[in-house]
Amino acid sequence: MTTLVIDYGMGNLASVRRALEECGSDVIVSKDADDIEDANAIILPGVGAFSEGMQRLHDMGWGKALTKAVLEEKTPILGICLGMQLLADWGYEHNKTKGLGYIAGEVVKLELQNTRIPHIGWNEVSYKEENLLLEHISNGTDFYFVHSYHFIPQNQEAILGTTTHGFEFVSIVQNNNIFGTQFHPEKSSKNGFVLLRNFLKFSESC
Amino acid sequence: MLKTRIIPTLLWKDLGLVKGVAFDSWRRLGTVLPAIKVYNSRDVDELVLFDIIASEENTRPDFDIIEDLAMECFVPFTVGGGIRTLEDVRTLLSVGADKIVINTAAFDSPQLISQIAERFGSQCIVLSIDAKRHSNGDYECYRYCGKEKTGKGVLDWAKEMENAGAGEILLTSIDNDGTMNGYDLELIKMVTQELSIPVIASGGAGNYQDLADAVLLGGAEAIAAASIFHFTEQTPQAAKLYLKEKGVSVRFS
Structure with missing residues (x-):
């Protein structure tokens, strides 16, 4: 079982790698899009701005490689934070930018009154139905968030979990083999590890 | 609902962990790594680590050691001390820091904050303000671990940095730090009332009621404490x- 962590120069990769290793996976952290061939599972991490993230994915050749692996070969992928947002069709951070388009929807700024932005800290994730990603995790468990933008999926079926910060926003998305969490499972201590193990278990079964 | 974070702060000097009183007389406190392991196993909300030497002596952060420390930390890890450039930030994030703390460098190059915000997002920038109260009641920002005046008023600077793209303010009272006599609530309230980004209260906590006061009276989103x-x-x-009893929303694992 080998998990590829995509290194496109956006954010904290060491934590993701360590967390996956703790969960029992072999991990490749790579800048080289050819490495996607060997991956049983893909993690798209990321901290930063949407437009910069997409630019880097394209410049490094990840755009095409990802689309082939994820859409054609159905390799499981988990996008984390910015990585989740990049799964959308469009992002509006700094300027309107085309995303990977794996889950229909767009990413917009959290616009709130009387609530502080960025949304930083531990907050509850609620889900309506059972899902393999959430096995052994109680509904309402706290995960660690740090973001100013949020994903609005076009289809309700893509919504797996929601969180409230001033209003209810989408914190977990899914479309078949494609998953995304707005929070950071690799920084969410024990429950974050349970979620990562669930993702790895699913990937192994594919 | 978003939980109020309780954040132990680790001050690191020559690989030892230290804690001073009013920004002076550092006491050794074992080493950093065991402390991180303990806090990690206790599932704390977040950890803040300051490299005091890098900050005081104007050296770069020690990326190798920070990487070793980050490897043991599966809760949010915020690192400060000696950060000068965009490249420093990139490297810190890539070796395992989730957020970075900047104080001194923001005075040298105010555009640094907006550059980091553009490249990595506001959410990873914690602007640290070390505030000293003057006898007339005004608060001034200090840098180099409280060693040097800046001439900047705390509220003006906090607003300027919020506009530049800082994601959080770590607000430390130099006067109260290490005294364990309670937070400077007037200082905290002054900043939380005027800013819309989260404020982390720091400096002076001696008991649980002090923590509750920082949240309920001061309006802080999070609490940093060391001593x-x-x-x-x-x-x-x-x-x-204790905080839960007082009606503060906190996280239990």
Whole structure:
């Protein structure tokens, strides 16, 4: 079982790698899009701005490689934070930018009154139905968030979990083999590890 | 609902962990790594690590050691000290820091904050303000670990940095730091009332009521504390039980 962590120069990769290793996976952290061939599972991490993230994915050749692996070969992928947002069709951070388009929807700024932005800290994730990603995790468990933008999926079926910060926003998305969490499972201590193990278990079964 | 974070702060000097009183007389406190392991196993909300040497002596952060420390930390890890450039930030994030703390460098190059915000997002920038109260009641920002005046008023600077793209303010009272006599609530309130980004209260906590006051009276989103956890029997977990009693929303794992 080998998990590829995509290194496109956006954010904290060491934590993701360590967390996956703790969960029992072999991990490749790579800048080289050819490495996607060997991956049983893909993690798209990321901290930063949407437009910069997409630019880097394209410049490094990840755009095409990802689309082939994820859409054609159905390799499981988990996008984390910015990585989740990049799964959308469009992002509006700094300027309107085309995303990977794996889950229909767009990413917009959290616009709130009387609530502080960025949304930083531990907050509850609620889900309506059972899902393999959430096995052994109680509904309402706290995960660690740090973001100013949020994903609005076009289809309700893509919504797996929601969180409230001033209003209810989408914190977990899914479309078949494609998953995304707005929070950071690799920084969410024990429950974050349970979620990562669930993702790895699913990937192994594919 | 978003939980109020209780954040133990680790001050690191020559690989030892230290804690001073009013920004002076550092006391050795074992080493950093065991402390991180303990806090990690206790599932704290977040950890802040300051490299005091890098900050005081104007050296770069020690990326190798920070990487070793980050490897043991599966809760949010915020790192400060000696950060000068965009490249420093990139490297810190790539070796395992989730957020970075900047104080001194923001005075040297105010555009640094907006550059980091553009490249990595506001959410990873914690602007640290070390505030000293003057006899007329005004608060001034200090840099180089409280060693040098800046001439900047705290509220003006906080607003300027919020506009530049800082994601959080770590607000430390130099006068109260290490005294365990309570936070400077007037200082905290002054900043939380005027800013819309989260403020982390720091400097002076001696007991659980001090923590509750920083949130309920000061309006802080999070609480950083060192002495109370390092030098007393009081723990982040027990602090949360107390805060919950007082009606503060906290996280239990």
